[in-house]
Amino acid sequence: MRIFDPHIHMNSRTTDDYEAMHAAGVRAVVEPAFWMGQPRTSPESFYDYFDALLGWEPYRAAQFGIQHFCTIALNPKEANDPRCRPVLDELPRYLAKDRVVAVGEIGYDSMTPEEGEALALQLQLAMEQGLPALVHTPHRDKATGTRRTLDVVRESGIAPELVVLDHLNELTVGMVLDSGCWAGFSIYPKTKMSEDRMVTILQEHGTERMLVNSAADWGRSDPLKTRRTADAMLAAGFDDDAVDGVMWRNPVDFYGQSGRLDLDEPKPDEESSFEGNSIRRGGA
């Protein structure tokens, strides 16, 4: 089984997680730029974070046979802090990078005007760069927030097939699919969405434009939730092709719209000034 986790925060995870993910079938991930739990108070700490998503994290992932891509944005929570907003000025530099396959996470958190402005502006940046957009939906007052998010997406003029609305549930999936956008689901141990509920949603709404992710981060979460959902799909009678569609082909199709999803990137060892591989000595 091959799995592409379209939303996971690997900079909060250990190498044990990478090993377990690879053993479970995960071969590619997208790490969206988001909040880190501890609020940031200056643009410079965002740039260091972006650099880690573009440098250290893909380097780490490659050691475990996993391709790592990212999405870059000023996230909704921190869009509310005026000290962080200058990040928006440097985004075009970062959105031009090879491993950036979407703008994200953008969207609403507390439904403030500042969040709405940052969302609209970053949808414009996505259109300028020809990139898809990963849009977070709020956890509080979710249905209203999702409806408002869809309005902003529509007003922006971005093609709906370039947009995924994430963290959906039984009450928001219908309106998102009707809009032509992609539907994302974060499978969590307790909150958001469980693997069994996810299977029911797939039975009711089909497998097209559906993205299933673990959204594993620094909180209580599980980087193997993609695999557990795939197993639940099989147990419920979905065939291998349907599972492969949801777990691999859908994320490849969605992020592939960036034109930058190069799944044949070399391992870091091959980026040497010399041909050939170095022999790994097993660390110091």
Add this chain to the structure above:
Amino acid sequence: MASTGMSDSAPPDPRTALALHPLDPAGRAWVDEAEARVAARSTAVRALFPAVRRHCGRDRLVEHWTADEAARAVLLLALPLDGTPLASELAGLFRHGDPAEQRAVLRALPFLDVPEEAALGFVREALRGNDSTLIEAALGPYGAARLPDAEYRQAVLKCVFYEITLDRIAGLDTRADDELARMLADFAHERVAAGRDVPQDIWPVVRAFPALATLTEKLAAETWAATPERREAAVRALKALQ
């Protein structure tokens, strides 16, 4: 001492490398246009520099240059800047660059008219990190020729720890000295005492300096160690050293 490092001859000009190993016509046309835009307005480099790889690929052209690194170097050479203004634009590209962009800046340093302290700042930042591809690029001809002795020795030792074989870094033929050989010999002893193997590429440096005699004595003593793994590691190391 026997030649251990990469050749110390100057790397080829990136424009020459690209002329000898041409990109496909679309890639070449993209570079030509990007070069003209950068020459006309230096800040255009900020969006063009990150996009190079998608247009030029990453094939290896010659030792020192891949296609993307050479094309990125060509854009840097097109900047209508020198001295401190050039250093400032480069600092932005390096600070916001992904590893492939940072490697390109490091490999282009021998061709750029930029103050040495600024350029060595990039070299030092790469050497502080954990990405072995950046550490290797930092120890190319520019950094290897200019880093102070103590920093150069630390960088070589870091390569040994990061599994970058020493034939991939510049300057060893001229910069290896008594102190570097002593550091590598102590490292070898530490590995043997842990019952572990010693990487083969450090031996040519150790053999060429007085550290050889001291290490031979220490390893001979280790062949009498209590733990069998330690004795066996010492025997293997002594055999490799001779």
